[in-house]
Amino acid sequence: MNVFLEMGGYAAYVWPSYGLTLGIIILNVVWARRLLARSRAEARRRLATRGEPR
Amino acid sequence: MTWTWFHRLGSPPHAYALAARLTPWFAWTAAALIVAGLYGGLVLAPPDYQQGDDFRIIYVHAPSAWMSLMVYTTMAVSAAVGLIWRMKVAHAVAASCAAIGASFTFAALVTGSLWGERMWGTYWVWDPRLTFELILLFQYMGYMGLRSAFDDVQRADRASAVLAVVGVVNVPIIHYSVIWWNSLHQAPSVMQLGRPTMPAAMLIPLLMMFLGFTLLFLALLLVRMRAEILDRERTATWIREAVTS
Amino acid sequence: MVARDIRLAFRKRGQLVQPLAFFAIVTTLFPLGISPELSRLRDVAPGVLWVSALLASVLALELLFRDDAQDGTLEQQALSGQSLTWLLFAKTVAHWLLTGLPLSLMAPLAALSLGAPIVSLGGIVISVALGSVALSLIGSIAAALTLGVKRSGALLSLLTLPLSMPVLIFGARATELAMTGAAFGPPLYLLGALAVLGVTLAPLAAAAAVRINLE
Numbered sequence: 001m002n003v004f005l006e007m008g009g010y011a012a013y014v015w016p017s018y019g020l021t022l023g024i025i026i027l028n029v030v031w032a033r034r035l036l037a038r039s040r041a042e043a044r045r046r047l048a049t050r051g052e053p054r
Numbered sequence: 055m056t057w058t059w060f061h062r063l064g065s066p067p068h069a070y071a072l073a074a075r076l077t078p079w080f081a082w083t084a085a086a087l088i089v090a091g092l093y094g095g096l097v098l099a100p101p102d103y104q105q106g107d108d109f110r111i112i113y114v115h116a117p118s119a120w121m122s123l124m125v126y127t128t129m130a131v132s133a134a135v136g137l138i139w140r141m142k143v144a145h146a147v148a149a150s151c152a153a154i155g156a157s158f159t160f161a162a163l164v165t166g167s168l169w170g171e172r173m174w175g176t177y178w179v180w181d182p183r184l185t186f187e188l189i190l191l192f193q194y195m196g197y198m199g200l201r202s203a204f205d206d207v208q209r210a211d212r213a214s215a216v217l218a219v220v221g222v223v224n225v226p227i228i229h230y231s232v233i234w235w236n237s238l239h240q241a242p243s244v245m246q247l248g249r250p251t252m253p254a255a256m257l258i259p260l261l262m263m264f265l266g267f268t269l270l271f272l273a274l275l276l277v278r279m280r281a282e283i284l285d286r287e288r289t290a291t292w293i294r295e296a297v298t299s
Numbered sequence: 300m301v302a303r304d305i306r307l308a309f310r311k312r313g314q315l316v317q318p319l320a321f322f323a324i325v326t327t328l329f330p331l332g333i334s335p336e337l338s339r340l341r342d343v344a345p346g347v348l349w350v351s352a353l354l355a356s357v358l359a360l361e362l363l364f365r366d367d368a369q370d371g372t373l374e375q376q377a378l379s380g381q382s383l384t385w386l387l388f389a390k391t392v393a394h395w396l397l398t399g400l401p402l403s404l405m406a407p408l409a410a411l412s413l414g415a416p417i418v419s420l421g422g423i424v425i426s427v428a429l430g431s432v433a434l435s436l437i438g439s440i441a442a443a444l445t446l447g448v449k450r451s452g453a454l455l456s457l458l459t460l461p462l463s464m465p466v467l468i469f470g471a472r473a474t475e476l477a478m479t480g481a482a483f484g485p486p487l488y489l490l491g492a493l494a495v496l497g498v499t500l501a502p503l504a505a506a507a508a509v510r511i512n513l514e
Contacts, residue, residue: 004097008107013172017165018092021114024161025088025270028154032277039281040297047294137507185464192461199457203448212511213444217458220440220504224461 064141066283067292073276074296080273087266094259102256111169113260117267118162122190123225125155125271129197130222133215142286143279145211148218149201150278154271156194163187182231183239186224193221207286304393307366314362318398319405322355326409337414344413345474349467351409352402352427353434357456357463359398360438363390364509368446374513383509388502391439399431415478422477422487429490430470436497437462443508466493 005011062068095113102109129151136144166184167177178184197214204210232239252260287293308315329347330340340347367373367390377383406427407420415423441458445451469486476483 008101010106010108010172013108013168014110017111017114017168018096020164021118021161024118024157028157028270028274031153032274032281035281036277036284039284043284043293043297046288047297189461189464192457196454196457196461199454200444203445203451203454209447209511213508216440216504216508216511217444220500221462 064139064143066143066146066287066290067296069143069146070280070283070292070296073280077273077276080269080276084266084269084273087262087269091259091262091266094255094262099256099259100253105173108169108172109256111165113263115162115165115169116260117263118158118165119187120264121158121267121271122155122162122187123228124268125151125158126190126194126218127222127225128271128275129155130218130225133218137212137215137219142211143283145215146279146282146286147275148215149211149282150275152194152198152201154274154278156191156198158267159187159191159194163191181239182235183228186228186231190224190228193224197221301389301393301396304390305397308362308393308397315397315401318355318359319401321358322351322402322405323409325351325354326412330413341414341478344410344415345471345478347413348406348410348423348427348474349430349471352406352431352470353460353463353467354456355402356398356431356434356438357459359394360442360455360459361452362398363394363435363439363442364446365442368512373446373509377509377513383506384502387439387443387505387509388498391435391502391505394439395432395435399435400428402431403428410474410478416480418480419474419477422483423474426470426473426477426483426487426490429487429494430466432494433466433490433497434459434463436494436501437466439505440501440508443505443512446509446512466490469493 005015063072091113095110099110101107129148132144132147132151135141136148163184166187170179171177197217200217201210201214204213284293284297326347329343329351333339333343364373364387367376376386403424406423407415410420410423411417438455438459440462441455444458445455448454469489473483473486473490476486
């Protein structure tokens, strides 16, 4: 296990790289979902205040 | 072959519904591929005889770099489609690409820098590929900046579309920079036709990561696109059913 | 058309001088910040010269379409039935004559102050002249895109500078070669190629951008 974590001595380069990239992936997923949720909520609000569509 | 499928895609309610259906497939397949690729790259692949375990950065760096280029190309193509055919959905796609592309360009630059520190002895070098990739990041930022400068969405769409198309010239420059110039950066070793120079145990996780990242981009794009469509369509009648499901 | 633009611009002579003064000032900052020794300055002279020229020309871009857009003449010209592409090309030519050309004539003075040998000055004028043509054209796209944007200075730079970097690279290289007395043909040809590319494509993109902003 230790060998794995140490990455042959390159741990300080490999793990931050993976951490950053995975962080960016997670950031993108969360951000995209939040945008959609917000747009949906706003659309619902707009429809509610307008009443039935003509 | 009729063009109806093209025009159906361009219709916001159809695009929205299709995106909603496809997203889970792309998302879960992407997740599976990325997890498998990570395992293959970190655990199963043997260390490189020259670089040891440092080469494993390739499993996040190369897909990120691929993303930065692919996303910009998608942005430019959909921007052009939006300009030529005046398709709102195409503009929504282009708008959705920017933040995704910028973040992966950033990831590519930083992971590349970390990799380069050991390989070349320096965190940064002004060689063509790195320099133009950095310029690509600025282009993404310029695109997003231009968009936000307009209050009118239509104008923002069309102005930023012109910018995206003009700037797409950087993408082939980045790709071919390692062939055209004496670059410190490695020449392409994965995408050569014929025998790839990487052994299978190293190559297969890499291909999985490429595919996984691509599907991830599609999933993210579809989610963002739906948000963009909702914002643009305001209170069109089809929205009622779409958002109250 | 070109003559008209030049005549109008001369009425606001003060505005024309600003980019040139900016160029002079920025070039002066470097010796103050780095070192007054000519031998050291000579090494960084090509880069300093070109960065200053680049920044000065971005500054000058504000002049390009702004006044005409604000008082409505641009709109009239666009509707007049004349080709908008040619119109914008003519405007950009006028703009270059008013900003890029003086810049390239000032460049030798700046280069001398940074330790450039006299024999290199001819090459410097040519390279800055060519480079500023490309910069004016690239900048015209950004200026057209940001027509309606208030306080667009920073955005204008953000849009123009990435696309201008090849000009900077080749121009600095040409200047560097000229300063060492070597043949500076290849980068100059590349600069020329960029200028030609700009001439053919930039007015089209700028026209598209102007139409988008005027409708």
